[in-house]
Amino acid sequence: MAELQLRSVEKTYGNGFKAVHGINLDVKEGEFMVLVGPSGCAKSTTLRMIAGLETISCGEVRIGDQIVNDLVPGKRGIAMVFQNYALYPHMKVHRNLSFGLRLRGASRQTIQSSTDTVSGILEIEELLDRLPKQLSGGQAQRVALGRALIKQPEVFLFDEPLSNLDAKLRASMRVRITDLHKRLRDEGRPATVVYVTHDQVEAMTMGDRICVMKDGHIMQVADPVTLYERPANAFVAGFIGMPEMNLVDAVLTRQDGVPSLTVEGQTIAIPDGLGKRIVGPDGPVRLGIRPQHLDLVAPDTPGAFTGTVANVEFMGHESNLYLRVGEADFVAVTPAEARFGQPARGDRIGLRPQGQKLHLFTAGDNGGNISLGTQHLQGGNDDNAYHSRTRAHDNSAGDDKLGRGTPHELVGR
Amino acid sequence: MSTLTEIPLTPAALSDAPTALQIKLRKRARFNAFVRYALLTIVGFIMIYPLLWLIGASFKTNGEMFSSAWFWPRNPTVQGYVDGWQTSTPYTFATFFLNSMQIAIPKVIGTAISSTLVAYGFARFDFPGKKILFAILIATLLLPDVVTRIPQYLLFRELGWLDTYLPLFVPQWFAWEAFFVFMLVQFLRAIPREMEEAARVDGANTLQTLIFIVVPMLMPALVSVCLFQFMWTMNDFLGPLIYISTVEKYPISLALKLSIDATEAFNWNQILAMTVLALTPxxxxxxxxxxxxxxGISTGGTKG
Known part of the structure; x- marks a missing residue:
């Protein structure tokens, strides 16, 4: 197993379209890195460049201590699992598994023992004599996984491997893949993984770290908790979390050093702890607050936004409450137990943000987070052990061209 | 939620006797089916009748041949086959069969290999001038065969290939049949690339990917190519007529013509018998x- 480094990697197509804009990414040895982003964010292109299936226009890709830019895929020490399995339809499962080994000229004995081991791990022993068309989706995906595993590669690449499966199977395969990764780590054979998905649930549940991408730029690289609690910019804040984080235009003002926020003519004070963390001048900002961090209160309560209920969605264990405050829309998640006496459409109510959970971003769609504090400049202010453990990783994020890839850069500007 | 058994049955469903409307509909459906099948059977029979007549007539005597249009022989005989096989030349029909195979086999193999290579190139790789080259290839589809006959003849004459089989199959070793290349390109386009990419990740080079992954997936289309080429070659009359002058080297198509030329009073039963044999392969x-x-011919035929 080896670490993987991307240095200023760019992809420009023949028609001049630039898909990837000089990204930098470090994946540590044995790390499970998830590339996530909306359609067209170039996450798959990035993965294909690592695999060697797409040429690299500029920059370098390094696996271990070797630059692999000019190596064919077969020489890069990688294995890849494709979205639609890509099993060879005319070969039985055991031949699918051992195709790579046979090409390398491995002995019959090696092939046999490797096939046995891998099929044992993935519980596909009884499928070895079947053709791919005789397999169900989940079985085919396990075989595809086996084909990658049998090669014992330096880096595993997954290109949306669970997208073709139904929800239930997807959940079980998700657990299977993460279990496998942990098992290999426990056995002292840690597997470096780059996993592409557009599904944030997969990203959050599987990744040691997550790299959020947009339009060929890296938005943030961090562990799931940091990504959720300390998004580097408004895009990451809106992309991670269900329902989406509320992002509304606001005006930041400081009177006698006490900051307050005005949204649609309604002003709320910013609690002390958060107020000290805010960097940047007064003026227009974007306020971010997760739906889970809004409390239902009586209208005109100080520190709350008052508006009219536009809709209520009962979800079973909770309800989504849509509130219209002037031109701004808020969504709040309220517990299901509170559904009796819960407001109905047209009611006037108040929503009070849990003060410390507010995020402030500079104005604009990808505005940087200005509420993370200056301590972040020194490499993190977390007392959370988990954060501290992954802090070193967090610094590897980077998108030099935009200068908005890391909180570090954001605050520095 | 009510189950199916709980749904109350309608009075009509409860009684066993069909209603007048149901009886009428059933009768109409039966009549329609009868008309449909009758028509199809008649048309089908008319279409296949010449073939039936050919086979039947090959067992007739020469005198009976034109006495009736009915295909069934009154006094079936295999004399046509026995005499026809001997031919009016020093060679039996076996020689001509072998000659045909000497053309057909290298031609089919050459077509399959060269068309696959060219189609793979066009379908999977980007290279300068690809669009123009492909357009030229397709344009040759529209070129009448006869236009190229004379220049080709002159060329092969210069090469000293006259009265050999070379002019009949060597061009096919260079993907001469644009139709097959086009057919394979279309088929390849319908095959997802992931399998080839997986093979590359597994360590296969371009040729290995082609041989181990693409060709097996292309097999239905390749079988069609081979089949078409085989049938066209067996039926080709003009090509051998132009290039082959020695009777010993005649393929079946020329040999059949030979039996018509050789005698003044045609032994139709022999000719028909040999025609049946010529069709057999x-x-x-x-x-x-x-x-x-x-x-293969219903393109797009791979499962995802």
Whole structure:
């Protein structure tokens, strides 16, 4: 197993379209890195460049201590699992598994023992004599996984491997893949993984770290908790979390050093702890607050936004409450137990943000987070052990061209 | 939620006797089916009748041949086959069969290999001038065969290939049949690239990917290519007529013509008997490869 480094990697197509804009990414040895982003964010292109299936226009890709830019895929020490399995339809499962080994000229004995081991791990022993068309989706995906595993590669690449499966199977395969990764780590054979998905649930549940991408730029690289609690910019804040984080235009003002926020003519004070963390001048900002961090209160309560209920969605264990405050829309998640006496459409109510959970971003769609504090400049202010453990990783994020890839850069500007 | 058994049955469903409307509908459906099948059977019979007549007439005597249009022989005889096989030349029909195979086999193999290579190139790789080259290739589809006959003849004459089989199959070793290349390109386009990419990640080079992954997936289309080429070669009359002058080297198509030329009073039963034999290889090959052939010509035929 080896670490993987991307240095200023760019992809420009023949028609001049630039898909990837000089990204930098470090994946540590044995790390499970998830590339996530909306359609067209170039996450798959990035993965294909690592695999060697797409040429690299500029920059370098390094696996271990070797630059692999000019190596064919077969020489890069990688294995890849494709979205639609890509099993060879005319070969039985055991031949699918051992195709790579046979090409390398491995002995019959090696092939046999490797096939046995891998099929044992993935519980596909009884499928070895079947053709791919005789397999169900989940079985085919396990075989595809086996084909990658049998090669014992330096880096595993997954290109949306669970997208073709139904929800239930997807959940079980998700657990299977993460279990496998942990098992290999426990056995002292840690597997470096780059996993592409557009599904944030997969990203959050599987990744040691997550790299959020947009339009060929890296938005943030961090562990799931940091990504959720300390998004580097408004895009990451809106992309991670269900329902989406509320992002509304606001005006930041400081009177006698006490900051307050005005949204649609309604002003709320910013609690002390958060107020000290805010960097940047007064003026227009974007306020971010997760739906889970809004409390239902009586209208005109100080520190709350008052508006009219536009809709209520009962979800079973909770309800989504849509509130219209002037031109701004808020969504709040309220517990299901509170559904009796819960407001109905047209009611006037108040929503009070849990003060410390507010995020402030500079104005604009990808505005940087200005509420993370200056301590972040020194490499993190977390007392959370988990954060501290992954802090070193967090610094590897980077998108030099935009200068908005890391909180570090954001605050520095 | 109510189950199916709980749904109350309508009075009509409860009684066993069909209603007048149901009886009428059933009768109409039966009548329609009868008309449909009758019509199809008649048209089908008319279409296949010449073939039936050919086979039937090959067992007739020469005198009976034109006395009736009915295909069934009154006094069946295999004399046509026995005499026809001997031919009016010093060679039996076996020689001509072998000659045909000497053309057909290298031609089919050459076509399959060269068309696959060219189609793979066009379907999977980007290279300068690809669009123009492909357009030229397709344009040759529209070129009448006869236009190139004379320049080709002159060329092969210069090469000293006259009265050999070379002019009949060597061009096919260079993907001469644009139709097949086009057919394979279309088929390849319908095959997802992931399998080839997986093979590359597994360490296969371009040629290995082609041989181990693409060709097996292309098999239905390749079978069609081979089948078409085989049948066309067996039926080709003009090519051998131009290039082959020695009777000993004649393929079947020329040999059949020979039996018409050789005698003044045609022995039609011999000619028809040999025609039936001449058809046999194509028919046998077709039925052997029928499944793949149908799959091959209905392009787009791979499962994702």
């Amino acid at each position: 194509s028919l046998v090959v077709f039925f052997l490869a029928q499944k793949s052939f149908i799959e």
